[in-house]
Amino acid sequence: MAVRTEPFVLNMGPVHPSTHGVFRMRATLDGEVVVDIEPVFGYLHRGIEKLTEQRTYNGIVPLTDRLDYISSMSNNLAYCLAVEKLAGIKVPERAEYIRVIIAELQRIAALLIAVGAFLNDCGAYFTPFLYMFREREKIVDLFEMVSGQRLTYNYMRVGGVSQDLPEEFMPALRKFMDKMPHYMDEYDQLLMQNEILIARAKGVGILSGEQAINCSASGPVLRASGVNWDIRKADPYSIYDRFDFDIPTQTTGDCYDRYRQRVDEMRQSLRIIQQAMEQLPPGPVRAEVPHLVRPPVGEAYARLEAPKGELGFYLVSDNSIAPDRCHIRPPSLINLTALRDMVRGWKVADLIIIFGSIDITVGEIDR
Amino acid sequence: MATFDFNIYNLVNSQAVPPDWPGGFWWHWLFFTVVIIGFVLTLVMGVIYIERRGMGRMQSRLGPNRTGPFGLLQPVADAVKVLLKENIVPTAADKLVHWLAPVIAFAPALMLFAVIPFENGALLADLNIGILYVVAISSVSTVGIFMAGWGSSNKYSLLGAMRNVAAIVSYEIPMVLAIAGVVLIAGSLSLNQIVMAQNVPFVLLQPLGFLLFFAAGCAEINRSPFDLMEADSEIVAGFHTEYSGMKFAMFYLVEYAEAVAISAIIATLFLGGWKGPILPPWLWFIIKIILVFFAMVWTRTTLPRIRIDQLMAFAWKFLFPMSLLNLFITALQVLAGWPTELAWVMVIVNIAVMVVMVFIWSKFFFRLGGGRLEA
Numbered sequence: 001m002a003v004r005t006e007p008f009v010l011n012m013g014p015v016h017p018s019t020h021g022v023f024r025m026r027a028t029l030d031g032e033v034v035v036d037i038e039p040v041f042g043y044l045h046r047g048i049e050k051l052t053e054q055r056t057y058n059g060i061v062p063l064t065d066r067l068d069y070i071s072s073m074s075n076n077l078a079y080c081l082a083v084e085k086l087a088g089i090k091v092p093e094r095a096e097y098i099r100v101i102i103a104e105l106q107r108i109a110a111l112l113i114a115v116g117a118f119l120n121d122c123g124a125y126f127t128p129f130l131y132m133f134r135e136r137e138k139i140v141d142l143f144e145m146v147s148g149q150r151l152t153y154n155y156m157r158v159g160g161v162s163q164d165l166p167e168e169f170m171p172a173l174r175k176f177m178d179k180m181p182h183y184m185d186e187y188d189q190l191l192m193q194n195e196i197l198i199a200r201a202k203g204v205g206i207l208s209g210e211q212a213i214n215c216s217a218s219g220p221v222l223r224a225s226g227v228n229w230d231i232r233k234a235d236p237y238s239i240y241d242r243f244d245f246d247i248p249t250q251t252t253g254d255c256y257d258r259y260r261q262r263v264d265e266m267r268q269s270l271r272i273i274q275q276a277m278e279q280l281p282p283g284p285v286r287a288e289v290p291h292l293v294r295p296p297v298g299e300a301y302a303r304l305e306a307p308k309g310e311l312g313f314y315l316v317s318d319n320s321i322a323p324d325r326c327h328i329r330p331p332s333l334i335n336l337t338a339l340r341d342m343v344r345g346w347k348v349a350d351l352i353i354i355f356g357s358i359d360i361t362v363g364e365i366d367r
Numbered sequence: 368m369a370t371f372d373f374n375i376y377n378l379v380n381s382q383a384v385p386p387d388w389p390g391g392f393w394w395h396w397l398f399f400t401v402v403i404i405g406f407v408l409t410l411v412m413g414v415i416y417i418e419r420r421g422m423g424r425m426q427s428r429l430g431p432n433r434t435g436p437f438g439l440l441q442p443v444a445d446a447v448k449v450l451l452k453e454n455i456v457p458t459a460a461d462k463l464v465h466w467l468a469p470v471i472a473f474a475p476a477l478m479l480f481a482v483i484p485f486e487n488g489a490l491l492a493d494l495n496i497g498i499l500y501v502v503a504i505s506s507v508s509t510v511g512i513f514m515a516g517w518g519s520s521n522k523y524s525l526l527g528a529m530r531n532v533a534a535i536v537s538y539e540i541p542m543v544l545a546i547a548g549v550v551l552i553a554g555s556l557s558l559n560q561i562v563m564a565q566n567v568p569f570v571l572l573q574p575l576g577f578l579l580f581f582a583a584g585c586a587e588i589n590r591s592p593f594d595l596m597e598a599d600s601e602i603v604a605g606f607h608t609e610y611s612g613m614k615f616a617m618f619y620l621v622e623y624a625e626a627v628a629i630s631a632i633i634a635t636l637f638l639g640g641w642k643g644p645i646l647p648p649w650l651w652f653i654i655k656i657i658l659v660f661f662a663m664v665w666t667r668t669t670l671p672r673i674r675i676d677q678l679m680a681f682a683w684k685f686l687f688p689m690s691l692l693n694l695f696i697t698a699l700q701v702l703a704g705w706p707t708e709l710a711w712v713m714v715i716v717n718i719a720v721m722v723v724m725v726f727i728w729s730k731f732f733f734r735l736g737g738g739r740l741e742a
Contacts, residue, residue, distance in 0.1 A: 010523075018601065032675055119671065123670075123671045123673075124669070124670065124671040125667055126422075126426055126668075127425060127426050127668045130426040130428060131427060134427055194670070194671065196592055196671045199673065200671060200673065200677075347676070349595065349601050349674045349675065352601045
């Protein structure tokens with residue numbers, strides 16, 4: 001008996017529990033099977049790239065907080081690196097170390113959210129998510145000590161950081177560093193070998209290394225596909241060449257690998273922080289930079305390994321106090337281009353977890 | 368042994384009803400209807416509180432603790448809030464079906480309690496086919512859920528409703544087969560008789576049956592990890608996406624009333640129902656219901672959700688053969704003549720059988736991913 005069926009279009013989002021913000025997927029479904037999807041975004045467009053053209057170089061830092069709002073420190077740093085490259089500013093030693101510590105803490109915080117949200121998408125009802133928020137809370141407390149903020153930190157400055165680490169920071173950081181590996185083991189015990197999670201995520205949404213390179217994916221998404229490419233090693237910025245750490249990679253590039261990849265990267269970040277803590281030198285935390293930076297005419301592109309992938313700032317200067325043009329390369333947007341190839345032929349439930357495993361922030365996609 | 372003479376009016380004269388019960392059938396009926404509704408609604412509020420606080424505890428947060436002492440009034444506050452909400456019906460909805468669905472879904476959840484004994488003989492109708500009635504009634508709420516999914520004219524709802532129907536059709540079978548093992552041992556279909564027969568709780572004599580029934584029961588009432596009919600991270604809320612106000616409250620109530628009902632059935636079939644030392648029987652019964660419910664909360668907070676095809680594979684390739692084997696082994700044991708004085712030996716034997724069978728089956732014959740041997 002042949003039943004006449006036809007595919008139907010399901011609008012997932014912009015208001016949907018699992019689209020990680022205001023993101024819309026126009027999914028064509030054949031029953032439960034995803035035939036095609038079309039990502040629709042722009043709901044959070046704020047014109048940040050245009051806004052930068054009317055602000056001073058230091059005044060742009062708060063704007064970068066609003067890009068990928070769960071890893072603001074990395075955005076700050078990426079932007080400051082670009083300006084420093086443009087203006088040829090040398091950053092003091094202590095500031096470099098503080099930046100590395102903060103950036104790696106930020107990576108852990110952002111990856112915790114990524115992993116938690118992914119497991120939440122898998123249907124583990126908020127438990128891993130809240131466990132990971134518990135640890136993220138400690139990192140946010142640390143950031144509050146240094147910057148006074150808990151989400152949009154606005155901590156980095158052109159030529160250094162806005163202020164030195166307060167007294168209570170190092171003891172709190174040490175305490176965090178002591179406890180974190182234990183908690184990471186706890187998360188792994190909770191779900192890493194869970195039969196249901198493996199059944200749901202293993203072999204689902206495979207992105208081959210070749211595909212990943214072709215769509216210019218970066219970050220954990222790329223490395224989970226087996227490509228060993230991390231800007232901290234491949235094109236070292238700041239002082240990353242002084243630390244001893246590994247670039248973990250996975251083999252298959254399925255959702256489970258992306259999850260494993262993020263967990264592994266958190267452990268490596270802990271290693272970096274540990275080393276940076278031990279080597280932290282005394283000294284000034286900010287170079288002698290005028291309040292209104294006037295870089296020479298020219299252009300510069302600086303990139304760093306943000307928690308989600310390669311975050312780049314391209315700045316063009318016309319020797320005024322504001323950039324002539326600022327373009328941002330958001331890792332979320334570029335990684336998202338792989339989504340369509342990954343989800344076709346999978347089920348609706350897989351669509352959600354594949355999407356979750358890419359780990360996007362809409363603030364960065366729409367800018 | 369059960370004699371299959373189905374006559375509901377027999378119960379007035381039956382031995383099961385306390386002889387000093389005032390009035391005749393109708394008083395009995397009125398009394399127990401009121402008791403059941405009161406019992407279910409109160410217990411639903413209780414389990415909602417337990418679930419929210421218990422989940423809060425497990426998720427290293429507090430849970431609701433602002434309304435009343437220890438947040439005990441939270442379910443009341445929720446109920447008041449949801450009743451005061453606007454009732455929104457989508458323009459494209461099938462109005463009658465949309466309106467009728469919560470009612471049809473809710474009624475069976477209450478009706479299940481008609482045959483569940485609160486203590487010896489204290490039940491609305493001691494049907495001698497009680498467990499058959501339970502199986503029959505428990506799948507009726509699917510009709511309500513499918514009506515909700517269809518009547519909302521929402522794609523998420525329809526997906527949720529389709530998943531629900533598929534799940535119920537599949538999970539009914541292992542559920543019935545798991546019950547059959549209990550019935551074989553007890554020698555009766557009446558729930559009261561089954562409780563009476565439990566000198567040792569059947570969870571010990573039927574450990575595999577208990578697990579199978581628990582899993583199938585969780586799937587039947589959409590509890591995690593089988594909650595993909597209302598998977599909030601996928602299809603928002605499934606069949607009740609388009610419901611608000613009182614009708615949503617009805618569905619919310621159905622969800623928990625069914626959870627309580629399944630817990631009560633598990634408590635009755637496997638945990639010795641109202642039987643227990645020292646405490647009064649009804650209190651034992653409530654304690655057991657809450658224990659079973661707590662196990663459901665525990666699985667909900669721990670496990671991820673499985674996919675629709677894995678759900679079906681799990682039913683047909685794991686639960687179904689296992690329940691058949693369970694039935695077969697139980698039947699052999701009964702046929703061989705149950706050694707009542709050796710019950711503890713049989714307990715150990717059956718637990719060993721369960722462990723070995725589950726291990727072998729899950730190791731060599733069934734993998735959740737893909738549900739196929741080679742996967």
